[in-house]
Each structure stands twice: as C-alpha cells, then as structure tokens.
Amino acid sequence: MNRALGRFLPPARTRPATIHQAMRYSLFAGGKRIRPILTLAAAEACGGTTAGAMPLACVVECIHTYSLIHDDLPAMDNDDFRRGRATSHKVYSEGIAVLAGDALLTQAFEIVAQAKGWPRYPHTALIREITETAGSLKLIAGQVADLEGEGENLSIAQLRYIHERKTSALLACSVRLGGMSANCTVRQLKALTDFGYNVGLAFQVIDDILDVTQTTEELGKTAGKDQAAAKATYPAIVGLEKSGKIAKKLTDKAFAALKPFAGKATALEAMAEYLLKRSN
Ligand code: GRG
Numbered sequence: 001m002n003r004a005l006g007r008f009l010p011p012a013r014t015r016p017a018t019i020h021q022a023m024r025y026s027l028f029a030g031g032k033r034i035r036p037i038l039t040l041a042a043a044e045a046c047g048g049t050t051a052g053a054m055p056l057a058c059v060v061e062c063i064h065t066y067s068l069i070h071d072d073l074p075a076m077d078n079d080d081f082r083r084g085r086a087t088s089h090k091v092y093s094e095g096i097a098v099l100a101g102d103a104l105l106t107q108a109f110e111i112v113a114q115a116k117g118w119p120r121y122p123h124t125a126l127i128r129e130i131t132e133t134a135g136s137l138k139l140i141a142g143q144v145a146d147l148e149g150e151g152e153n154l155s156i157a158q159l160r161y162i163h164e165r166k167t168s169a170l171l172a173c174s175v176r177l178g179g180m181s182a183n184c185t186v187r188q189l190k191a192l193t194d195f196g197y198n199v200g201l202a203f204q205v206i207d208d209i210l211d212v213t214q215t216t217e218e219l220g221k222t223a224g225k226d227q228a229a230a231k232a233t234y235p236a237i238v239g240l241e242k243s244g245k246i247a248k249k250l251t252d253k254a255f256a257a258l259k260p261f262a263g264k265a266t267a268l269e270a271m272a273e274y275l276l277k278r279s280n
Contacts, residue, residue, distance in 0.1 A: 036060055042179050043178040044178075046179045046184040047264075063104070063130070088100055125180070194253075201250045203275050
C-alpha cells in the first residue's frame, strides 16, 4: 500500500518541495489504512486482484488524508495532533496545509485517470462514484452538519445524518470501488454498499467511544475532543454501554450483507470484526 502510494505521488524533492513534502508528511504518518484495505478486501470478495484494485485503494487514502488535514485546521476542528504526530498546519503553516489537502484531493483524480477502467465501470462511473462521495452531498455535507451541530442538542436521527455522510460514505465508497475494480455484478455492488454503510456507521460509533475511553497516546490523535467541543455523539446521548451495543448491531448487519458472497468475503469479515474491536 505504502509503496503504491509512494509511486503515485511526486517525489518529495520535486519543486515546489514544500508541498510534496507536506503531502507525504500526512500520507505516510502512520494511518491505519482502513479504507484502502477495505477496497482490496472487496476486490478479493468479487474475484478481483490486489494489483487491479490498488490504484483505487490509493485514491480513497488520498481523499481520506486530505479530509483529515482540512478537518484539523483551526477553522475546522483545530487539532495539533494526528496520526501520532503534529498536524500539517503546525509543521508547515495553515496555507501549506490547505494546499496539501487540495493537492491530495486532486492527486486522487490523477490516480483514477491512471486506473484501468472496467467494462461495467468505465472512468466516468469511477469519477462519479468519487465525486458523489467527496462532494457537498456526502463528505462535505457531513462536515457542515458536524460544524453546525457543535453545542446543539442533536437527536439520534440528526446524528445518524452526520455519521452517514462524514464517515460511512467514504467507507462505502471504498468497498464499492474495490468491487468495481473486479467488474462486480449489480448484486455484488448492492451487497458491498450495504456492508460499507453499516460498517461505516459502526466505525464512527466506535470512534466516539474511543474518544472517551482511550488516551491521546493510544489514539495518536487528541482524546476527549468531542466533550470539549460539546459535540453530539452516541456515548453523550445514549451512554457508553448502549453505544457498544449499537456498534455491535451495526456490525452484525454488515456481516449479514455479505451473505451473497457465500464465504468468499473473509477479508471483509475480518475487517468488520477488527473495526468493532479496535483500540485506536
Ligand atoms: C472535507 C474538510 C472535509 C471534511 C470531510 C472526513 C471528514 C469530513 C472529516 C475528517 C475528520 C473526521 C472526524 C472524520 C470522521 C471519520 C474518522 C473518525 C476518521 C478517522 O479515521 P481513521 O481512524 O484515521 O481511519 P487514520 O489516521 O487511521 O487513517
């Protein structure tokens, strides 16, 4: 994964070196690579190959890293610590951090252009999938609702709206792109969508639990931020125990979605289990 990402990005010394170093600084900071692994696992479930899925796996990691860099900016979540190191704007400057995020998002589309394209999923379908996910109806919609929800008493339905967009959309897109790289059938794509949707929701519930129960060192990002920012979360609304049960129920739904793969989605199953039990 790291080798592939390294090959797609301009070398660190390419002029202007600051921006290429900043892109690499955040991309190779030690993220868990959950989304690209989901892409590779989904490709495997649909009979595809790692080599075929790798460009699209790199695409989702570039988009994810861009969103983290921008989310950490003072104008957004204002965080100094991410992936176990100082955030991009702390090391480089706010201007360079904005540009590093922009450059990673743009890089994602260059990588799509280098991907093969498949009979059922030509480049137009891939680009549409990615723009719908990263655009103002999903990822950005989630971030807007998250910002506007700070300090508000949100209902569970409003919280679900945020989680579906800011978190679940990119996880669903990650598995869908994996399926597309294997030229998957409509039925397989539907199963992957259901899996990604539920595993994505579970992921955010667990993330909110970990924000309360883990330390900054364990997380590699600042712990206790949700309470400090008066953010609505499942633990804040229904408590830690019930939040754990909700995450388990969503994971069960994700497992159920894999039925059509008849035992061929073992890597996706392993990921769903890991995401439920993770500690960072
Ligand atoms: C477009 C600025 C902008 C934001 C879009 C995705 C997003 C909205 C903001 C990112 C911050 C955030 C709290 C997202 C929710 C998903 C989440 C918990 C991300 C952290 O993902 P991990 O744990 O991180 O997979 P690593 O560092 O391991 O890759």
